[in-house]
Amino acid sequence: MDTPYLLVDIAVAVAQYRRIAAAFPGTPVYYAVKANPEHALLIELVRAGCHFDVASRTEIDLALAAGADPSTLSFGNTIKKADDIAYAYAKGVRTFAFDSLGELEKLAEHAPGAAVICRVLASSKGARWPLSRKFGCAPEMAVDLIRWAAAHGLDPAGVCFHVGSQQLDPGRWEPSIADAAAIFARLAADGITLRLLNCGGGFPVDYQTVVAPIEEYASAIATAVTKHFPVRPDLMIEPGRYIAAPAGVLHTEVVLVSRKSYADEPRWVYLDVGRFGGLAETEDEAIEYRLTTPHDGAITAPVVLAGPTCDSVDILYQNAHYELPLALRPGDIVQIHGTGAYTATYASVGFNGFPPLRTVLMASGGDAVR
Amino acid sequence: MDTPYLLVDIAVAVAQYRRIAAAFPGTPVYYAVKANPEHALLIELVRAGCHFDVASRTEIDLALAAGADPSTLSFGNTIKKADDIAYAYAKGVRTFAFDSLGELEKLAEHAPGAAVICRVLASSKGARWPLSRKFGCAPEMAVDLIRWAAAHGLDPAGVCFHVGSQQLDPGRWEPSIADAAAIFARLAADGITLRLLNCGGGFPVDYQTVVAPIEEYASAIATAVTKHFPVRPDLMIEPGRYIAAPAGVLHTEVVLVSRKSYADEPRWVYLDVGRFGGLAETEDEAIEYRLTTPHDGAITAPVVLAGPTCDSVDILYQNAHYELPLALRPGDIVQIHGTGAYTATYASVGFNGFPPLRTVLMASGGDAVR
Numbered sequence: 001m002d003t004p005y006l007l008v009d010i011a012v013a014v015a016q017y018r019r020i021a022a023a024f025p026g027t028p029v030y031y032a033v034k035a036n037p038e039h040a041l042l043i044e045l046v047r048a049g050c051h052f053d054v055a056s057r058t059e060i061d062l063a064l065a066a067g068a069d070p071s072t073l074s075f076g077n078t079i080k081k082a083d084d085i086a087y088a089y090a091k092g093v094r095t096f097a098f099d100s101l102g103e104l105e106k107l108a109e110h111a112p113g114a115a116v117i118c119r120v121l122a123s124s125k126g127a128r129w130p131l132s133r134k135f136g137c138a139p140e141m142a143v144d145l146i147r148w149a150a151a152h153g154l155d156p157a158g159v160c161f162h163v164g165s166q167q168l169d170p171g172r173w174e175p176s177i178a179d180a181a182a183i184f185a186r187l188a189a190d191g192i193t194l195r196l197l198n199c200g201g202g203f204p205v206d207y208q209t210v211v212a213p214i215e216e217y218a219s220a221i222a223t224a225v226t227k228h229f230p231v232r233p234d235l236m237i238e239p240g241r242y243i244a245a246p247a248g249v250l251h252t253e254v255v256l257v258s259r260k261s262y263a264d265e266p267r268w269v270y271l272d273v274g275r276f277g278g279l280a281e282t283e284d285e286a287i288e289y290r291l292t293t294p295h296d297g298a299i300t301a302p303v304v305l306a307g308p309t310c311d312s313v314d315i316l317y318q319n320a321h322y323e324l325p326l327a328l329r330p331g332d333i334v335q336i337h338g339t340g341a342y343t344a345t346y347a348s349v350g351f352n353g354f355p356p357l358r359t360v361l362m363a364s365g366g367d368a369v370r
Numbered sequence: 371m372d373t374p375y376l377l378v379d380i381a382v383a384v385a386q387y388r389r390i391a392a393a394f395p396g397t398p399v400y401y402a403v404k405a406n407p408e409h410a411l412l413i414e415l416v417r418a419g420c421h422f423d424v425a426s427r428t429e430i431d432l433a434l435a436a437g438a439d440p441s442t443l444s445f446g447n448t449i450k451k452a453d454d455i456a457y458a459y460a461k462g463v464r465t466f467a468f469d470s471l472g473e474l475e476k477l478a479e480h481a482p483g484a485a486v487i488c489r490v491l492a493s494s495k496g497a498r499w500p501l502s503r504k505f506g507c508a509p510e511m512a513v514d515l516i517r518w519a520a521a522h523g524l525d526p527a528g529v530c531f532h533v534g535s536q537q538l539d540p541g542r543w544e545p546s547i548a549d550a551a552a553i554f555a556r557l558a559a560d561g562i563t564l565r566l567l568n569c570g571g572g573f574p575v576d577y578q579t580v581v582a583p584i585e586e587y588a589s590a591i592a593t594a595v596t597k598h599f600p601v602r603p604d605l606m607i608e609p610g611r612y613i614a615a616p617a618g619v620l621h622t623e624v625v626l627v628s629r630k631s632y633a634d635e636p637r638w639v640y641l642d643v644g645r646f647g648g649l650a651e652t653e654d655e656a657i658e659y660r661l662t663t664p665h666d667g668a669i670t671a672p673v674v675l676a677g678p679t680c681d682s683v684d685i686l687y688q689n690a691h692y693e694l695p696l697a698l699r700p701g702d703i704v705q706i707h708g709t710g711a712y713t714a715t716y717a718s719v720g721f722n723g724f725p726p727l728r729t730v731l732m733a734s735g736g737d738a739v740r
Binding site: 032033034037054055056057058076081082099100101106134135136137138140141253255256257259260263268270272280283306308309310313314315330331344345346347348349355356 | 402403404407424425426427428429432446447448449450451452469470471472473476491503504505506507508510511534623625626627628629630631632633638640642646650653676678679680682683684685700701714715716717718719720721722723724725726
């Protein structure tokens with residue numbers, strides 16, 4: 001089969017869903033569709049009882065086309081066009097995130113009565129793919145915005161936050177849970193009863209480094225909720241990477257192995273996929289994928305790994321100390337593991353003329369079916 | 371018209387081609403198709419006499435479909451699959467770049483007799499979008515590789531280099547021209563006569579900052595060639611950005627204007643296009659585009675500019691001190707100028723469910739035609 005392609009085993013994703021759902025009993029799991037919106041994957045997640053966090057009009061359509069009930073969708077993007085809010089509302093979506101007055105004004109007009117969740121700024125220290133201040137507002141502003149929502153015909157449901165993707169520290173959720181509890185308490189004093197705490201995503205998966213089991217993160221969150229909330233709120237979580245990443249293996253071919261000079265330097269290994277072909281999360285070498293080759297076990301030496309385009313930023317790993325077998329040759333297949341999330345949809349539409357990354361589904365017996 | 375879209379005026383690109391061709395008399399201009407592979411643009415460039423630098427099989431097809439003669443194509447990517455070399459050769463392409471023995475071996479087998487150009491490492495200091503060591507080999511290795519090419523049935527045509535895209539310093543070409551002259555001289559002593567010096571691209575355009583006219587770059591290059599070469603070689607250049615960038619204006623809509631807290635902070639302005647929708651060159655705020663709004667002339671204040679996706683790295687400018695009018699509101703159209711190059715094809719295929727950037731061509735009278 002022509003490389004590059006992403007081989008996806010949907011059964012793995014469903015097993016990940018079941019495991020995280022079991023770790024958070026009584027908590028609906030909203031799969032972040034952006035991680036991997038593959039139709040067949042969404043169908044199986046619907047069947048398994050999963051809910052969906054959607055970021056755009058297209059993702060709403062994808063979830064509904066897979067059979068999801070609109071009541072199981074949360075429009076989690078805090079940056080929405082008025083038209084897209086109206087579209088979601090017309091389709092039956094009734095849960096929306098916001099973090100600003102501008103967004104609330106649009107929601108009050110185009111999604112009257114909808115449940116709205118205020119996103120609060122959180123620290124993403126410890127995350128491999130951190131979230132900046134792009135999303136969320138300060139807690140004191142959240143209180144005022146929720147009051148505004150209650151006064152303008154919206155249903156002030158609760159608070160959400162996100163600690164950053166591939167967050168390794170199980171203790172990182174607690175400060176935001178404490179912030180949320182304080183917001184609940186202040187609004188209760190006003191007679192506004194919030195009920196929902198959305199703990200977001202960020203749950204990590206194994207790449208080169210093996211991470212703590214999901215149950216540790218669930219336990220830390222449960223403990224923090226009990227500690228800070230006098231009455232346990234309804235919870236929801238929004239994993240994307242945790243469900244989809246382990247389900248994918250990217251198959252790529254070595255195009256060239258070269259040296260730049262006669263000095264003692266690492267070899268350069270060029271693959272037929274790079275940062276613009278689906279491996280966008282190697283920006284700043286943030287995500288260090290695990291690689292396997294046909295020569296594993298043979299002698300290795302340091303390499304710089306790069307993609308096939310004429311763009312110099314299309315380098316995967318230059319500082320992360322990757323080593324690959326000296327026997328590696330053009331035409332060899334390199335497997336990049338844990339690539340089921342944030343790859344296929346990140347791929348450019350045709351940069352340098354290279355087509356976007358194809359997804360191939362694995363049949364239940366382990367064979368690729370298309 | 372629904373935003374975002376890239377409005378392209380092909381007449382501007384053709385005028386840019388004519389100006390750079392006039393600045394480099396007697397020098398064929400190879401347009402870097404990767405900058406903007408729009409079919410109608412390539413057709414007009416073919417008519418104007420332009421040659422083409424192609425990076426992949428698809429770009430070869432695009433250039434040929436626009437009517438280019440295969441003898442006017444140079445396969446400039448130094449990272450090519452053997453199959454793609456064979457494909458190019460079968461289509462009549464006879465000029466190829468290389469920078470390693472591995473690539474030469476493929477070329478000797480799949481493109482016998484072809485003219486090959488050795489890419490030499492160059493400093494891209496001074497470039498806004500610099501090139502790393504990803505491309506090129508050290509000069510002493512270049513000499514050996516060219517000898518190898520001559521001994522294995524290839525036509526050793528010459529040397530190429532690239533000083534980095536949006537290179538502002540006209541003096542940056544000279545060190546590489548001197549390196550090339552030394553390689554020519556060493557090989558002449560072996561009886562190998564090189565004839566071609568490819569000075570690459572990198573020629574800058576106006577973004578927020580107005581750059582020196584192209585004639586200054588041409589003059590610096592001509593002076594350096596005269597100084598270092600006893601006999602003037604044939605020249606070629608490979609502009610992409612210079613031809614395409616000024617031809618495009620990206621039209622985007624303000625989705626949201628917000629503040630994160632009550633502290634005195636810049637407003638956040640969210641547009642319906644971002645780093646994953648075509649503005650990839652705002653990575654690390656490398657390219658600072660010029661913006662216009664319907665409120666220009668009104669009072670401005672600092673902003674952080676971000677795209678519409680749920681990804682935190684989808685921030686355009688946070689440190690570049692952009693200011694926009696205080697009157698800016700959701701629904702306002704912001705025009706991003708100089709976006710004809712390295713935008714539409716960089717866009718992701720569907721990250722967060724947002725479709726890739728559309729291109730709309732401007733008719734000769736100034737109206738958009740599709």
